[in-house]
Structures are given as C-alpha cells and as structure tokens.
Amino acid sequence: MAQKPSARPAWLRPHGDPWTPGAERVAFESGWITVTDQIAIAPTGRPAPYGLVRFKNLAVAVLPIHDDGTVVLVGQHRFPLGNYSWELPEGGAPLDEDPLDGAKRELAEETGLMAAQWREILRTQLSNSVTDERMVGYLALGLSEAPSGHAADETEVIALARVPFREALDAAMAGQLPDMLTVAMLLRGYHMAVEGALPGALARAMLG
Structure with missing residues (x-):
C-alpha cells in the first residue's frame, strides 16, 4: 500500500465553502467520458458556468x-x-x-x-x-x-x-x-x- 503520514497536518484541512453543483446538461457522451454543462455556485457565492468531464x-x-x-x-x-x-x-x-x-x-x-x-x-x-x-x-x-x-x-x-x-x-x-x-x-x-x-x-x- 502507498505510504501515509502518521498524522494529517493541520494545514491540509479545507478552508471556506465548497462549490455547489447545479443542474447538469449532458453535452457529449462516449464509452469513455461524459461532458456536462451546468451553472454551479462558486465558493464566493456567485453563479459560474462550468463544463465538467466525467470519466467512466x-x-x-x-x-x-x-x-x-x-x-x-x-x-x-x-x-x-x-x-x-x-x-x-x-x-x-x-x-x-x-x-x-x-x-x-x-x-x-x-x-x-x-x-x-x-x-x-x-x-x-x-x-x-x-x-x-x-x-x-x-x-x-x-x-x-x-x-x-x-x-x-x-x-x-x-x-x-x-x-x-x-x-x-x-x-x-x-x-x-x-x-x-x-x-x-x-x-x-x-x-x-x-x-x-x-x-x-x-x-x-x-x-x-
């Protein structure tokens, strides 16, 4: 197995709010990937268009x-x-x-x-x-x-x-x-x- 640190350093903890996904529209799909288009909410609270490639x-x-x-x-x-x-x-x-x-x-x-x-x-x-x-x-x-x-x-x-x-x-x-x-x-x-x-x-x- 991959070696892991004995303890997780404090600086690795997340900061702030995460992205909030929006409704997805499939723009393209193959046997390998799915490309989606959506309006997500950024950690700043602002909406942002996002294209995402999901791998199968x-x-x-x-x-x-x-x-x-x-x-x-x-x-x-x-x-x-x-x-x-x-x-x-x-x-x-x-x-x-x-x-x-x-x-x-x-x-x-x-x-x-x-x-x-x-x-x-x-x-x-x-x-x-x-x-x-x-x-x-x-x-x-x-x-x-x-x-x-x-x-x-x-x-x-x-x-x-x-x-x-x-x-x-x-x-x-x-x-x-x-x-x-x-x-x-x-x-x-x-x-x-x-x-x-x-x-x-x-x-x-x-x-x-």
Missing part, C-alpha cells in the same frame, strides 16, 4: 522494474496532441473493477509481462479543475513473460524499450517523457529508492 474509468499506471534496475517503457502515437509519446504502461479500469486487476491487464496487454509482486504506491487527481479523473499507480516487481503474451488494443501500435531507471527519470526531468502519469510514477519510484522503501539491492541498481 479509473486511470491505472504501472512502474515495472526489473531486478537489474531497468524499467519498461511503452511508445505509441497519441491523438490529442498529435505526438509520439514514451510512457510507462497505463490505461483504464472500469469504476466497478479492482484497479489492481486493471493494472495487471494493462501490463500484460502492453508489454507481455506479468509481475510476482504488486504494490500500490500512488494515488493522484488528473487535471482536477475540469475533470474528475483519478489515477492509481502500482509498482510491479518480479517480472516475467505473461502466458498470454503481448496483446495490444486494436487501436494501438506499441513499441517497447527497456532502459535504466535513472535514464528514464532524467529523460522525464528533461521534458522528454512529458506524460504526467509517467513523471509522477518515476518520481515516486525515486523517492522510494532514496528513502529506503525498496530492497537495498534494487534501490542501488535503480540509482546507480
């Missing part, structure tokens, strides 16, 4: 680390920005599914790997001013080939790269791996290695 899946991301400290990255073309993106394995899990099952499925489909050890290491909100999308991230250790092999989605053409963890982290910090789930998960892995939250031999291999 929970985002899941996997940090697959081999015993030698290398990680597996996935390369594919992304439609929204029209770019080619190298990322950690990631995808979506239906809201009524255990996200760990979704993470295992994405790792197998995108990389052809399975893991002997799984550990939840991160939960985040993605673009929380306009969407309700959330992410759960997992560390995957003890990697081996999955019996099902590589089976990407019918819309995906995926390339794979196995690179040293530190090289991937440095590329992310240089803006060469701009996917936010990838950046967050690599930084979390680095934090765990430095703080002694990983086996010593693995941490040394990652940081070396």
Whole structure:
C-alpha cells in the first residue's frame, strides 16, 4: 500500500465553502467520458458556468522494474496532441473493477509481462479543475513473460524499450517523457529508492 503520514497536518484541512453543483446538461457522451454543462455556485457565492468531464474509468499506471534496475517503457502515437509519446504502461479500469486487476491487464496487454509482486504506491487527481479523473499507480516487481503474451488494443501500435531507471527519470526531468502519469510514477519510484522503501539491492541498481 502507498505510504501515509502518521498524522494529517493541520494545514491540509479545507478552508471556506465548497462549490455547489447545479443542474447538469449532458453535452457529449462516449464509452469513455461524459461532458456536462451546468451553472454551479462558486465558493464566493456567485453563479459560474462550468463544463465538467466525467470519466467512466479509473486511470491505472504501472512502474515495472526489473531486478537489474531497468524499467519498461511503452511508445505509441497519441491523438490529442498529435505526438509520439514514451510512457510507462497505463490505461483504464472500469469504476466497478479492482484497479489492481486493471493494472495487471494493462501490463500484460502492453508489454507481455506479468509481475510476482504488486504494490500500490500512488494515488493522484488528473487535471482536477475540469475533470474528475483519478489515477492509481502500482509498482510491479518480479517480472516475467505473461502466458498470454503481448496483446495490444486494436487501436494501438506499441513499441517497447527497456532502459535504466535513472535514464528514464532524467529523460522525464528533461521534458522528454512529458506524460504526467509517467513523471509522477518515476518520481515516486525515486523517492522510494532514496528513502529506503525498496530492497537495498534494487534501490542501488535503480540509482546507480
């Protein structure tokens, strides 16, 4: 499980009044998202038009680390920005599914790997001013080939790269791996290695 502080700092408490939702009008819906339009009441008490993207899946991301400290990255073309993106394995899990099952499925489909050890290491909100999308991230250790092999989605053409963890982290910090789930998960892995939250031999291999 993700590490948690022993006590919640006082500065984390909410301040002021929350937003008050208004009546929603569905402007667009697909199998992945629902876009709604409404007049909400802001914390200041003033009405404000609000467009909100609701996601039908929970985002899941996997940090697959081999015993030698290398990680597996996935390369594919992304439609929204029209770019080619190298990322950690990631995808979506239906809201009524255990996200760990979704993470295992994405790792197998995108990389052809399975893991002997799984550990939840991160939960985040993605673009929380306009969407309700959330992410759960997992560390995957003890990697081996999955019996099902590589089976990407019918819309995906995926390339794979196995690179040293530190090289991937440095590329992310240089803006060469701009996917936010990838950046967050690599930084979390680095934090765990430095703080002694990983086996010593693995941490040394990652940081070396």
